[in-house]
Amino acid sequence: MLLNIKDLHVSINGKEILKGLNLGVNEGEIHAIMGPNGTGKSTLAAAITGREGYEITQGTIEYKGKNITELEPDERANLGIFLSFQYPVEIPGVSMTNFIRTAVNSQREFRGEEPLTASAFLKKLEEKKQLVEIHSKLTKRSVNEGFSGGEKKKNEIFQMAMLEPNLAILDETDSGLDIDALKVVAKGVNALRSSDNGFVVITHYQRLLDYIVPDFVHVIYDGRIVKSGGKGLAHELEEKGYDWIKEQFDN
Amino acid sequence: MNSKKKATTGLKNNSTINIFEMLNKNDNILKDHLLNYYDQSKDLLNKDMSDAVRKLREDAYTYLKNNNLPSKRDEKWRSTNLEHLYAQTPSLDYKPSVYDKSQEEIFVCEVHGFEAQRYSMLNGWYYGPESEKLKIFDNGLIVGSIIEAQKQYPELFNKYFNSVAKTSTHGLTATNAALFKDGFFVYVPDNVVVEDTIQLIKMINKEENMFINSRNLIILGENSELSFLHCDDSINHSPNLLNTVTEFIISENAHLRLNKLQNLNDSTSLINSTFIKQHKNSTSKVNVITYNGGLIRNEIYVDLIGEAADADLNGIYLMDKNQHIDNQVFVNHAVPNCTSSELFKGVLDDKATGVFNGYIFVERDAQNTAAFQQNNNILMSSDAKIDTQPFLEIYADDVKCSHGATVGQLDTEALFYMKQRGISNDDARLLLMFAFTAEVTSKINIEALRLSIEDMIKKRLRGELSICEKCVLHCSVPEYPMEFDIDMSKV
Numbered sequence: 001m002l003l004n005i006k007d008l009h010v011s012i013n014g015k016e017i018l019k020g021l022n023l024g025v026n027e028g029e030i031h032a033i034m035g036p037n038g039t040g041k042s043t044l045a046a047a048i049t050g051r052e053g054y055e056i057t058q059g060t061i062e063y064k065g066k067n068i069t070e071l072e073p074d075e076r077a078n079l080g081i082f083l084s085f086q087y088p089v090e091i092p093g094v095s096m097t098n099f100i101r102t103a104v105n106s107q108r109e110f111r112g113e114e115p116l117t118a119s120a121f122l123k124k125l126e127e128k129k130q131l132v133e134i135h136s137k138l139t140k141r142s143v144n145e146g147f148s149g150g151e152k153k154k155n156e157i158f159q160m161a162m163l164e165p166n167l168a169i170l171d172e173t174d175s176g177l178d179i180d181a182l183k184v185v186a187k188g189v190n191a192l193r194s195s196d197n198g199f200v201v202i203t204h205y206q207r208l209l210d211y212i213v214p215d216f217v218h219v220i221y222d223g224r225i226v227k228s229g230g231k232g233l234a235h236e237l238e239e240k241g242y243d244w245i246k247e248q249f250d251n
Numbered sequence: 252m253n254s255k256k257k258a259t260t261g262l263k264n265n266s267t268i269n270i271f272e273m274l275n276k277n278d279n280i281l282k283d284h285l286l287n288y289y290d291q292s293k294d295l296l297n298k299d300m301s302d303a304v305r306k307l308r309e310d311a312y313t314y315l316k317n318n319n320l321p322s323k324r325d326e327k328w329r330s331t332n333l334e335h336l337y338a339q340t341p342s343l344d345y346k347p348s349v350y351d352k353s354q355e356e357i358f359v360c361e362v363h364g365f366e367a368q369r370y371s372m373l374n375g376w377y378y379g380p381e382s383e384k385l386k387i388f389d390n391g392l393i394v395g396s397i398i399e400a401q402k403q404y405p406e407l408f409n410k411y412f413n414s415v416a417k418t419s420t421h422g423l424t425a426t427n428a429a430l431f432k433d434g435f436f437v438y439v440p441d442n443v444v445v446e447d448t449i450q451l452i453k454m455i456n457k458e459e460n461m462f463i464n465s466r467n468l469i470i471l472g473e474n475s476e477l478s479f480l481h482c483d484d485s486i487n488h489s490p491n492l493l494n495t496v497t498e499f500i501i502s503e504n505a506h507l508r509l510n511k512l513q514n515l516n517d518s519t520s521l522i523n524s525t526f527i528k529q530h531k532n533s534t535s536k537v538n539v540i541t542y543n544g545g546l547i548r549n550e551i552y553v554d555l556i557g558e559a560a561d562a563d564l565n566g567i568y569l570m571d572k573n574q575h576i577d578n579q580v581f582v583n584h585a586v587p588n589c590t591s592s593e594l595f596k597g598v599l600d601d602k603a604t605g606v607f608n609g610y611i612f613v614e615r616d617a618q619n620t621a622a623f624q625q626n627n628n629i630l631m632s633s634d635a636k637i638d639t640q641p642f643l644e645i646y647a648d649d650v651k652c653s654h655g656a657t658v659g660q661l662d663t664e665a666l667f668y669m670k671q672r673g674i675s676n677d678d679a680r681l682l683l684m685f686a687f688t689a690e691v692t693s694k695i696n697i698e699a700l701r702l703s704i705e706d707m708i709k710k711r712l713r714g715e716l717s718i719c720e721k722c723v724l725h726c727s728v729p730e731y732p733m734e735f736d737i738d739m740s741k742v
Contacts, residue, residue, distance in 0.1 A: 049671055052663070077673040089668040093686025102682065103672035110673065142686075143668075159672065 002027050002064060002198040003048070003167055009058035009223075010040075010047045017043045019223035020059070025167070028195040032209055032234060033202045035220035036242045041202045042086060044220070045171045048200075049083045050076050063167065078110035082165035084156040086172045091143040096155075097125070099143045100162055107163060128161040132188045150181040157188035164192065169200045174208040186211030206238035221249055281337040282320055282422070286312070288343045289429055296430065301401045303409045311418045311428035320422040327421075330606040330638040331548055331577045336520060341462035341492055343430060347376035354378065358454060358486055365699040367450040367480060370394060374455055375463035376433045391440035394449060397468055400436035407438060411470050415498040415526040415554070423522050427464045427496045434466035437479070441472035441502070448478040448697065455493070455519070456486045467497040471505040471533075478508040478697060483521060483544075490518035490545070497525045501533040503557060509537045510695065512704070514716070515544035517572060524550040531557030538695055539566040540704055541576055542711050548577040555582070555589040555617075565691045566595040569711050570603035571631075577606040580624075584617040584647075592623040596691055598684050598712075600631035607639040609654065615646040624654040629661060629687060684712050 003025040010018040017040045025031050033041055046054045048061060050073040060067050068076055091099070104124075105115040116124070125139065132154050144152050153173055160168055173185055189199065189212050201212055209217075209231060217233040218225045221242075226249055227233065237245075289296070289312050297305050320337060321328045354371040371378045377396035385395035385403055393400065401408040418428045435451050455463070471477050483493065493515075501507050507527075515521055521544055527535055539549050553562045568576040576599075582591045591611070599605050607626040628637045641654035661683050669679035688708055695701035710716040 051667055072676070073667060073670040074673055074675050074679075077671050083671050085668065085671075089662075089664045091662075091665045091668070091683070091686065093689040094682050099669070099672075099682070102674050102678060103669075106675060106678065107673040163672065 001025070001062070002029075003200070004062040004065075005048075005059070006062070007059035008044075008047065008056065008061065010043055011055045011057050012043070012053060016057070017223055018047065021220070021224055023200075023218065023225060025198040025200060027166075027198055029216065030193070030199040030201060030212060030214045032214040032217045032231075033200060033220055033225075034204070034206075034217060034234065034237055036246070037204075039221050040223045041220055042171055045083055045086075045169045045200075045202060048076075048169060049073055049081060074106070077163075077165075078107050080166035082160050082163055082168045084153075084160060084168065084170045084173045086175065088144045088147075088152040088156055090145045090147075092145050094143050096139040096141060096143055100125070100139075100159060103159070104162055124162065128158055131161055131191055132158045133184050134158050149176040150178065153177055154181060154184060154188075157185050161188055161192060166196060167198050167200070168192070169202070171202045172204065173201075174203055174205065182208065183211060206234040209234045219245055221245055279337075281339060282315065284340045285343070285426055285430065286316060292344070296432070299398060299402060301405055301409065303412055304401065307413055307418065308429050311425040314419055314425040315422055315429060318422050318425070320426075325421070327579065327608070330604070331546075331575065333520070333546075336492055339460065341460045343462050345374050345376075345432070345457065345461050345463065347433070348373050348378065350378065350380050354452065357456070358452070358484075365448070365697075365703055366446075367448040368394070369450045369452065370435065371452045371454060372433070372435065372465065374457050374461065375465050377435065378454075385436070390443050391438075392443060392445060393436065393438040395436055397434035397436040397466060398432075400438075400468070404438070407470075408436075408468075411498070411500050412468055413498070415500060415528040415552075416496050416524070417526070417552075420524065420550075423494055424496055424524055427466060427494050427524070431464040431466035431496070434468065436467070437469045437477065439471045439475040439477050439505075442474045443472065444476040445478070448480050448700065450480040450482065452482045452484060453493075453495075454484050454486050455489075455491050457491075458487065458489050460490050460492075462492045462494065464494045465496075467495070469497065469507075470500045471502055471507055473502045474504045475502070476506045478510075480510045480512070480700070482512045482514070483523070484514050485516040485519050488516050488518065490516075491520070493519065493521045493523075495521070495523050497523075499525070499527040499535070501527065501529045501535060501560075503531045503533060505530070505533045507533075507535045507537075508697070509535065510700065510704070511537070511539045511549075512542065512707075513540065513544055513547055514542040514707075515547070517543070517545045517574065519544060520546040522548050522550075525552065527551070527553045527562070529553065529555050529557060529560040529562065532559045533557060534561045534563070536563045536694070536696075537565065538691065538704075539564075539578070540708070541566070541568040541570070542707060542716055543569070544574060544576075546575045546577075548579065550579045550581070552581045553583065553591065554585065555591065556585045558586050559588045560586075561589065562591040563694065564591070564593045565694055566597075567688045567691050567708070568595070568597040568599075568605060569688075569708065570597070570605060570635075571600035572603065573601070574603045575605070576603075579606075579608045579610075581610040582612070582622060584611070584613045584620045584622060586614075586616060587618045587620070587647075589617065590621045594625045594691060594694075596627045596688055597637065598629045598631060598687065599635035599637060602632075602634045604635070605637040605639075607637070607656070608642065609640075610642040611644070611652060611654075613643075613645040613647050613650050613652070617647045618649040620647060620649075621651040623652070626656045627687070628656075628658045629684065630658060631661070681709070681712050685709060 005023040008018050008021040056069050219227040385399035418425050570576050609624040611622045613620050626639045639656040666679050
């Protein structure tokens with residue numbers, strides 16, 4: 001199993017957000033995580049990637065059969081875990097090219113590979129830029145600085161394409177995207193889809209799932225996965241909203 | 252409770268008095284030492300010197316006699332403590348070194364791919380063959396020792412010498428005037444554009460504790476251009492007190508690019524006073540890059556006395572351990588339509604302390620002035636400190652002025668973002684710190700020099716910029732890799 005989360009409890013500043021979450025993702029699968037605001041979707045992404053301030057009080061996160069809860073964020077990234085941020089961070093003064101080259105070569109070094117030569121790097125950069133339809137000028141600018149909302153999200157998928165992770169978590173990548181940008185993002189994800197890789201797609205809306213078709217849909221509520229199903233579940237949620245879930249579990 | 256309070260106050264008063272007594276005493280040790288040296292060595296100091304210099308020395312001596320050396324009691328020195336220096340009697344009796352090897356044999360400067368005419372000063376004296384103490388070029392450019400300049404070109408020298416600097420600024424500028432032995436001189440005639448950068452490398456290699464006073468005079472004639480690179484370096488680990496006064500005269504339509512690189516050992520103190528006078532339509536672009544040093548105070552005085560003059564003053568400081576940096580920038584807008592901007596950025600780690608004071612004066616007639624000031628700091632440890640203050644005095648009414656200061660830590664969101672891409676904690680911090688300085692280095696418009704300076708910043712941040720026995724600007728293989736590091740593992 002690629003990702004195996006067992007009985008995960010996560011607290012922020014002593015407040016428990018995840019309360020015994022279980023999730024298993026096999027290679028080749030796409031899992032959609034849906035649910036109302038404030039129920040723990042982004043906390044799940046933070047816990048998997050090792051963000052500071054998210055304390056795991058109970059349970060394990062196994063990635064490729066190994067418990068990763070004690071690993072640093074960069075170590076997890078180097079093992080092939082990628083997060084497409086809900087709010088990509090602006091880093092003034094660090095150029096996109098410099099940033100992505102440092103990241104690519106850090107990961108290669110971790111795997112015991114030689115750094116990419118300048119020409120090989122540039123070739124790859126051009127190829128992946130085409131894939132997500134990113135303008136050349138963007139890679140010359142500082143990371144995310146002055147990017148529009150859509151450009152920031154496309155940039156996340158561009159970085160994912162450059163780093164070729166085994167497990168990608170997309171945290172509300174569809175929020176703030178128009179339909180054209182959404183298609184581009186989906187194209188990037190589908191290009192990376194293979195029998196070796198898994199995806200966890202966190203979203204509010206069913207819309208994204210028309211383009212990135214999930215194998216499983218899970219509904220998260222009050223820190224647990226309360227309902228799982230096939231892609232049909234997403235349509236059901238779209239129709240009925242989340243209230244029926246709330247009613248069912250609050251009682 | 253009342254009595255307790257009283258007791259505390261009483262104790263405090265007592266200790267305050269004791270400290271002041273001690274300060275005065277310490278002040279006097281060095282001051283007496285300076286005055287005695289002047290009394291005894293007046294003839295030697297004035298040998299070969301013009302009447303203008305003799306007169307200046309006498310005035311400065313009188314000033315020093317009647318005033319204390321700067322201390323924490325002076326508002327402008329509130330956060331910079333020199334008291335430990337005032338208890339010492341460093342050697343003032345330093346002699347010129349015999350020119351028996353080229354400057355390249357003393358140090359290797361490896362500022363790669365960078366075209367420069369290189370000159371050097373060793374232990375406070377101009378260092379070069381006897382016949383080349385002053386070089387005169389076909390286009391009229393004059394470069395060399397200030398002593399030679401005042402001997403060979405008295406008229407030129409007397410016209411400009413001490414026309415910008417203020418001896419009475421404080422006891423240390425007075426000390427400089429009274430006791431300087433040598434210095435660097437550049438004269439760029441009207442309409443001459445100096446193609447290559449003129450680089451001055453000031454080195455100290457004596458083992459004893461020395462107090463070196465040097466005095467530089469740089470004159471840019473009308474419509475001239477000069478790029479000047481001023482490097483202050485230690486090539487050993489002995490403590491020294493360096494006290495430098497540099498005067499720049501920038502005539503009408505002349506353009507100065509000044510880059511100062513400071514890479515001194517942890518026991519050396521540098522008081523660096525730069526006085527710039529700018530005439531009509533002139534520009535100055537000044538970058539002060541402080542890589543290392545025990546205690547460094549940069550005073551930059553810019554007097555904009557001709558219309559449409561522009562001063563662009565920037566700095567970077569990278570301090571750690573117990574180092575102290577103090578940048579004091581004074582810009583005086585005396586006439587209309589001038590512009591000035593200041594951008595100083597610093598990273599302080601361990602117990603390093605820093606000061607930035609930016610003074611902008613806009614005189615009553617200086618309408619349509621634009622003056623900007625910005626100071627940004629990153630503190631890498633909870634023990635590091637920065638004291639930053641703007642001082643704006645504006646007497647004209649049609650003025651655009653702004654100032655701002657920030658003190659913060661590295662952006663944790665950005666750090667996590669980078670680490671999530673596989674970049675190590677150390678590399679992520681390094682990238683962020685380097686990016687922080689890029690706003691200043693991007694202003695260095697000689698590309699090869701900018702790349703060299705950036706390279707040295709990266710090395711400094713990685714802890715690879717060493718001060719080795721042989722080389723001050725040691726830009727290639729580090730010899731003492733961990734010696735001057737910003738220790739990023741601790742934060």
